[in-house]
Amino acid sequence: MKILLPTSTAGSLPKPSWLAEPEKIWSPWKLQDQELTDGKLDALRLSLQEQLHAGIHIVSDGEQTRQHFVTTFIEHLSGVDFEKRETIKIRNRYDASVPTVVGAVSRTKPVFVEDAKFLRQQTTQPIKWALPGPMTMIDTLYDRHYRSREKLAWEFAKILNQEARELEAAGVDIIQFDEPAFNVFFDEVNDWGIPTLERAIEGLQCETAVHICYGYGIKANTDWKKTLGSEWRHYEESFPKLQKSNIDIVSLECQNSRVPMDLIELIRGKKVMVGAIDVASHTIETAEEVADTLRKALQFVDADKLYPCTNCGMAPLPREVARGKLNALTAGAQIVRNELLA
Numbered sequence: 427m428k429i430l431l432p433t434s435t436a437g438s439l440p441k442p443s444w445l446a447e448p449e450k451i452w453s454p455w456k457l458q459d460q461e462l463t464d465g466k467l468d469a470l471r472l473s474l475q476e477q478l479h480a481g482i483h484i485v486s487d488g489e490q491t492r493q494h495f496v497t498t499f500i501e502h503l504s505g506v507d508f509e510k511r512e513t514i515k516i517r518n519r520y521d522a523s524v525p526t527v528v529g530a531v532s533r534t535k536p537v538f539v540e541d542a543k544f545l546r547q548q549t550t551q552p553i554k555w556a557l558p559g560p561m562t563m564i565d566t567l568y569d570r571h572y573r574s575r576e577k578l579a580w581e582f583a584k585i586l587n588q589e590a591r592e593l594e595a596a597g598v599d600i601i602q603f604d605e606p607a608f609n610v611f612f613d614e615v616n617d618w619g620i621p622t623l624e625r626a627i628e629g630l631q632c633e634t635a636v637h638i639c640y641g642y643g644i645k646a647n648t649d650w651k652k653t654l655g656s657e658w659r660h661y662e663e664s665f666p667k668l669q670k671s672n673i674d675i676v677s678l679e680c681q682n683s684r685v686p687m688d689l690i691e692l693i694r695g696k697k698v699m700v701g702a703i704d705v706a707s708h709t710i711e712t713a714e715e716v717a718d719t720l721r722k723a724l725q726f727v728d729a730d731k732l733y734p735c736t737n738c739g740m741a742p743l744p745r746e747v748a749r750g751k752l753n754a755l756t757a758g759a760q761i762v763r764n765e766l767l768a
């Protein structure tokens with residue numbers, strides 16, 4: 427990006443209420459068959475327009491064509507049985523009924539490539555596409571086949587790489603892997619979490635990002651955050667290895683979180699998507715609050731590598747709140763941009 431402080435979102439944005447029940451994750455679709463196919467693309471257009479209207483520089487599909495950032499990708503793979511369900515703890519935090527891995531996993535057809543081509547046709551702005559990361563994928567499944575988290579992660583990394591190469595060919599500028607699990611399983615992150623992520627980006631020429639956060643603003647996550655104490659130092663575990671990795675951009679959560687800003691120093695040299703919008707609150711940030719977070723981050727990341735962003739996806743928020751937050755992000759980034767250029 428030539429512009430200083432290019433803005434973007436972590437990924438998901440609210441869906442229109444005619445497409446899916448609002449303010450929910452895993453919200454069921456309200457349409458069927460061809461109407462659903464058309465409705466998803468219409469929602470993608472709307473979501474793009476809202477981002478452009480708010481002045482967001484690096485735009486996305488708002489994840490309008492997927493029900494959930496992990497599940498929808500897995501639904502397209504073979505080897506996973508969605509009828510056979512087991513209850514497990516997700517990210518050591520909350521119980522969920524999850525599908526079972528019953529055989530070798532593979533991608534029999536592209537998952538999001540057609541959607542990405544569609545988005546590419548709608549805009550000349552840089553586009554970012556989010557995929558789940560290998561570690562976060564295995565954490566939402568019961569594995570009866572490989573019986574090894576690491577083995578399954580390597581298989582998913584291979585599949586993600588196939589999808590990522592096709593997304594790149596479709597004209598995606600930044601491919602982002604969502605790895606909230608990196609803030610939970612520290613030993614595994616360093617043993618095989620980052621190596622499998624690097625396998626997923628193998629051979630890509632476009633930019634690559636990893637998004638590590640404290641999750642959507644749902645109750646299980648906000649309750650968990652209350653137990654984390656006054657300083658959240660989780661990034662300290664993964665950042666030193668990520669700094670040495672081939673990933674270009676690290677997306678993290680800074681607004682209203684207790685993450686000590688100086689942890690960003692650990693990824694010096696990488697581009698940083700600084701979360702300056704809290705997705706766990708309906709209160710719309712003021713431009714000055716956004717600017718303040720960005721100024722603090724500027725102590726630890728060079729201005730040409732700072733990308734103002736949201737803490738996480740905004741899918742569970744009311745649409746008008748998400749719109750207000752996008753506008754606040756743009757306005758806050760503009761304040762700091764003016765200061766830097768003055």
Ligand SMILES: [Zn+2]
Nearest residue numbers: 639641738739
């Ligand atoms: Zn997130």
